[in-house]
Amino acid sequence: MTTTRRNTLLAIAGAMTAAIAATAASTASQAADMEKCYGVALKGQNDCAAGEGTSCAGTSTIDYQGNSWKLVPKGTCVTTETPLGPGSLEPIKRPA
Numbered sequence: 001m002t003t004t005r006r007n008t009l010l011a012i013a014g015a016m017t018a019a020i021a022a023t024a025a026s027t028a029s030q031a032a033d034m035e036k037c038y039g040v041a042l043k044g045q046n047d048c049a050a051g052e053g054t055s056c057a058g059t060s061t062i063d064y065q066g067n068s069w070k071l072v073p074k075g076t077c078v079t080t081e082t083p084l085g086p087g088s089l090e091p092i093k094r095p096a
Contacts, residue, residue: 037077037087039094041070066092 041047046060046068060068064082072080072087080087084094 033074034071035074035077035089036069037072037080038069038090039064039066039084039092040072040077040080040082040087041065041068045070047071064094066094 036047041060042063043060043065044058046057046065047070048056048068064084066088069091077087077089085092
């Protein structure tokens, strides 16, 4: 491999590493501006925590399942209205 080609590949690798690091920092910053909101996700659209027998994201079995959460902008959860009532910062007990 020529020195020019190797330097070009190293420059591309460096740029990709910088882009990945910037994306990770941006994602962490966005997550800090979000909060878990229980009982607001539609069936299969939860971000995590869907109760016993489920693995995590996308596993809620009904709309507005009380023990599944979705990330929402910080400060908006408890004012998010659903047909079953508002979202909650803690899991909600709802009839099945």
